[in-house]
Amino acid sequence: MGLRAGIIGTGFIGAVHAHAVRAAGGTVSRVAASTPDRAVAAAQRLGAAAASGSAEELIDADDVDVVHVCTPNSLHVPLARRSLDAGKPVACEKPLATTLADASSLAGLARGQVATVPFVYRFYPVVREIRARVAAGDAGAVHVLHGAYLQDWQAASAPAGWRADPAEGGTHRAFADVGVHWCDLAEFTSGQRITRLCAVTAESGTTTTVQLATDAGALGSVVISQSSLGRRNALLLSLDGERASYRFDQEDPETLRIGQVDGDLAQHRGSPSFSADSARLSLIPPGHPQGYQDCFNAFVADTYAAIGGAVPEGLPTFDDGLRAAVLVDAVIRSHESGSWVEVPA
The missing domain is CATH 3.40.50.720 (NAD(P)-binding Rossmann-like Domain)
Structure with missing residues (x-):
């Protein structure tokens, strides 16, 4: 049952x-x-x-x-x-x-x-493949993490509903809403932790820019906006290493973009070279796109498997929710002070 x-x-x-x-x-x-x-x-x-x-x-x-x-x-x-x-x-x-x-x-x-x-977004097979390749050392030392999370539902002063209430959405509501997704992916795939950041929020909380540094010495930046016309749900992440860079685009989630010294590659979900963890989440044949609802299905399936006693790889818990709150707090402190701040591990 x-x-x-x-x-x-x-x-x-x-x-x-x-x-x-x-x-x-x-x-x-x-x-x-x-x-x-x-x-x-x-x-x-x-x-x-x-x-x-x-x-x-x-x-x-x-x-x-x-x-x-x-x-x-x-x-x-x-x-x-x-x-x-x-x-x-x-x-x-x-x-x-x-x-x-x-x-x-x-x-x-x-x-x-x-x-x-x-x-x-952890449950996209391409995201799991990036994580597996970085962990295997295929990229070499990852020295730059960069990207964006861009949406347009708040453009042109569109109503925000309850999120416009500071008690609900906060004054840095775009970062708390979607910026934490980017940070979660950056840390999840790279295996690194953001330890310092410098942030500025504008446009009534719909836009935040963040410069960052990690515990492994990488630098990076991200632009978070919910008022970027024409960008419906553009979650963009690039991990740049000594031997390879890996890029993920949530609006084109079936393709892993790989930058190499001797040329760039585009590998599609379901490639025979993909890792076992990626293959586990690749549920339908390549060419039949998997998307956001499929990721949610996988998240709930793994949650229910954990209730049954399993230990699914990469299942996000309340500790990950706490980590997001730590990052939001750091963004607020940095914006208010106008300076770099330390991010507790």
Whole structure:
């Protein structure tokens, strides 16, 4: 029998979670929304067996084995904490918390339990291949990490909904929302930790630029923007080493770009030369594109495998959510001081 999931929050990301639950062999037993009426409508839309009158009622329900927290940011901590206190595994959207102190407290509470955060871009096969090749030493010493995460949904003063509220999205909301995805990928693939950074945020929090240095001596930079017209979801990462560079583009996720001294290569997902970890996540034949929902499906499948006692490679946990909060805090401190700041390991 598959796990019975309860999903709190039924907007776009709640629907993504619902699809992933079913793909992992689970069932959506309950949903909870901002009002009981919305929960009833969402249960029909998302194919849930029942609607709960409140998030708390859902967490306490006997027919919920695992809780998915897909609410606005300020509700993550109390709902994830209640789930963990009830002894139930939880998948909580990021940011894990709106303050570093709350993220640290929640990560501490979660240790010894299955508690995950959807840094789902880790689950692209090309990303896993970059990680495997860097770890094998194929690139040599990686000395530059650079890229961008560009979106346009905040361009031309478009409404931001609850994210425009500083209590929800923060004054550095683009970095907290998507910049942490870039940092997670940079650290995950390179095996290095960002130890120092210098950041500037502008455009009412929709744009942040960051210069960075790592514990291995690499330098880098990233541009985070949610007001870049024409860029829907451009997550761009380049790891540049002594012998090779590896590039990933989320809007062209099927292709690994490799820069070498004797010429550039483009290798497609599913190449026979790809690593076992990459092959595990390559679920359909090359030429049939895998995308964002497939990554989410893999994330939830690995979360559920962990609940069953497995130890999936690269599963992002609340400790990774805490790491994101550490980086957001460093960006805020740097912007406010106008200087480089140290980033705790």
